[in-house]
Amino acid sequence: MKKSLVLLVVLTVLGGILAGCASQGKQSVLDKITKDGKVMVGTSADYPPYEYVDDAGNKTGFDIDLMTEIAKRMGVELVWVDMPFDSLVAAVQEGKIDMSISCFNYSAERDEQVDFSDAYYTSEDAFLVKSGFAGAIVNPEDVAKYKIGVQSGTVQDDWLTTTLVEAGLVEDANISRYERVDQAALDLNAGRIEVLMADYVPAQALVKQYPDFQVVYHAVLSTGPLNIVLPDGDAKLQAEINKVIKALQDEGFIDTLATKYFSE
Amino acid sequence: MAEWLGLFQRFLKDFILGAGTTLELTAVGLLMGFLLGLGLALAKTFGPKWLRAIATGYIELFRGTPLLVQLFLIYYGLPSLGITLSQTLSAYLALGLNSAAYQAEYLRGAIQAIGNSQMMAGRSIGLSRWQTIQHVILPQALRLALPSWSNEPISLLKTTAIVFLIAVQDLMAKAKRAATITYNPIGSYLAVAVVYLVLVFALDALLKWAERKTKIPGFEINTKRV
């Protein structure tokens, strides 16, 4: 009797742990945020100037400042959760974090899993090379001839996969996918990859950090408007965030931030 | 469940490719680790004092730090000293150097168990030190070491799963990719977990078979899992 009781407890605990991936109550995350007085926001702090860690170890950047202001207007405390970029969407979807700001672009596949706020900024893609790069990139498809690096799970990764790999222009093995963009930059510098594809603004930041780097091409390929990633189907939260973004745009706050972080 | 099977099917080709890379990494790491590990074990048992110290230092250093740190040091660190190795080569090197430290300890145990009395016997019938090692000690020691050593291939197969962090396209990297495409991380990682299990079981069966084939009757030492 005792034995089976112990077994029952163990199995219940294990079952609870292993099967817990199921749904949560359908209550607006906004209510939870106001009730707790804090909002948990995920980011991947490796993408200067949008989000990065400064020399003192603090998170900073365009997205970081923007989100700080949004939280302030919502009257709640902001708690940052730093995680790998390609875990962020799943983390929002599964309620691990309340939302995520990390230079996200809209994509149809992402939209099936989560919702997006209105755009707060518009970005471009860029190809970075190191000085001494002998090739030429006139059309974006030209990068297929080189060893390419990209951050795993980004829209740029998506673009490379659909436009180049699936079209048969390049072997998948020719593309190196990195956990973080700064690791990709280290590899461009070391010469393991020839072209690094990234968002234009962070690419410019990398050029400042590595004087040998240069942007040889930039245009809207995979990117476009930047949005905050929100839990799926949470209209109440979406409306609130959109309201704050609208207000910040109207007041010129976002333009000021862009000047602070993006201008030379 | 049906959805999960669909995911499995959709990425099956990818997983097989990744499993191939994983097995390659395991095989190369194991071989490098064995050669270097055998050298370390012999150095530690029969070498002069300074060589013993070097071997001990090597083993302690590599067993005392995480493989992930060693991997990053080789991959991201070495280029700043002017040594740039490819992704695959860096992975091979990290796995081989790390495995050597563990294999050295398995082999040393067996060599010591055969050890001194046979060395004296070999020397007394006129063999040189090196001849004794080669013809008397190693043939016995390697067979004796097999049961405990056979933990290493499986353990190594599992540790290869971290090389996706330096963009090597192994099985784990394929899982990560499936996760980003489908936004179903749990299903993707479960799928490769199954593939890893199959690989581990197959390898285990192979090793058990080899153990039976090479057993020295009457000579067994306790196996220890590391």
Next chain:
Amino acid sequence: MNFSSFIQYIASGTAYTLGVTLVALPSGLVLGVLFALLYVYGGRVVSRLMSLYSTVMRGIPPIVLLFILYFVMSGSVNLSPFWAGSISLGIISSAYQMEIVRGAILAVSGEQMLAARAIGMSTLEAIRYVILPQTLRLAIPPWSNEAAIVIKDSSLVYALGVPEILRRAQLISASTQQPFLAYISAAVIYFALVFIANRLLARLERRLTIPSNP
């Protein structure tokens, strides 16, 4: 930036590394002892289940399990990456610790269990007063080995974004472009941690050895 300031910056991640280890190791021990007891004394069905648990958990790479458990947990409870990662590592370690404890139980048990039952103890009493006290002491040497493994495996939570030693090293290597120095510093800190842990456990082992029972 010189070497000592590198060490200083990265060492601030040590608190997380130690934290992860100090959560994972004890939780793995509690589960491991429980599972080992169920394995040995649990009857056929339970025994089979435990054996399956052990085989499956030890057959999958820790990093794969870490990702699975992490995402499963984040879906059901709201935990920070630190807690989710630490507990996941604890569950992973439980399978290995279970085998260690099981080995020790089998080394002690048998006759001792019979003897204890013969003098009128119940099975549970025999486990509590006769088997476990000896088992746990016998298990210390292999367990020290597992402790070192958990310290080293704590570096895996790097992939979840916990700001532990390796993550700090990665951050500073990106901002200073001195990756070699950064990762060498991380290696030095890990080595010191493992070294100190080994020494402490060796001392514990000496103090608790069962006399004349190697």
